[in-house]
Amino acid sequence: MSVSGSQPNMYESHRGLGAYVLPQADLICYSLGANDAATAVAAATYTTNVKNMIAHKQSRYPGGTMIVFGPAPDENNTNETNAIAIRTAASVAAFEANDPKVAYVNLGGAFDRTVSGNYASTDPTGSRIHPSDVGKRRSSRSSDVPGR
Secondary structure (H helix, E strand, C coil), X not given: CCCCCXXXXXXXXXXXXXXXXXXXXXXXXXXXXXXXXXXXXXXXXXXXXXXXXXXXXXXXXXXXXXXXXXXXXXXXXXXXXXXXXXXXXXXXXXXXXXXXXXEEEECCCCCCCCCHHHECCCCCCCCCCCECHHHHHXXXXXXXXXXX
């Protein structure tokens, strides 16, 4: 199951209604936070949401692995500052879970955020957050990704 979302608050609302209950989940990838950074959602709000998702994984899918991704670089300086706080919150939440099946991967340094070609051309100039295919390839070679 792949679910596109905008912000963890929306995702958390749907999760609370049972939208993401599956008979089995071997791998859960939590890649939220870029839109939170762009809209200045407090890191404490993000922390609550990611911790709720980790608890959901632990109670429903204890044998499954969860990877919490810190957002990719943000072109806008203010948004990037917010993204740093969200990456820190994600890292701390994964660490505090004290669960060998919960890992954190920081995509914040995955590519040079000053190179516009790393971002999707559909994002408005000056506030790009979505990696282009080039940015995604650079992210997949990030030294922060385990095994790379």
